[in-house]
Amino acid sequence: MNDDRDDKIRDRAYEIWQREGGGHGDHDRHWHQAEMEIDREAALPLTADDALPETGEIASTDVLQVEALAARTG
Numbered sequence: 001m002n003d004d005r006d007d008k009i010r011d012r013a014y015e016i017w018q019r020e021g022g023g024h025g026d027h028d029r030h031w032h033q034a035e036m037e038i039d040r041e042a043a044l045p046l047t048a049d050d051a052l053p054e055t056g057e058i059a060s061t062d063v064l065q066v067e068a069l070a071a072r073t074g
Helices: 002-019 027-043 060-073
Strands: none
Touching: 002 027
8 A cells, every 4th residue: 555655646747747847856746746636635535425335434543533634734
């Protein structure tokens, strides 16, 4: 799973680099920005559609994971 996350971050950092004109020297900032975007997007699917069919509630483990991502990414 970590390899998949790293691949997504790498692709996003490249997209950011391209959008900003492809200049030299900002690779750390591009990586960090991409990392935050990917982590936020990972939290987004937690919606009413993700609720458990039996109870209509979201699993507590999912909520904890989203909270941890939010705390880490601001």
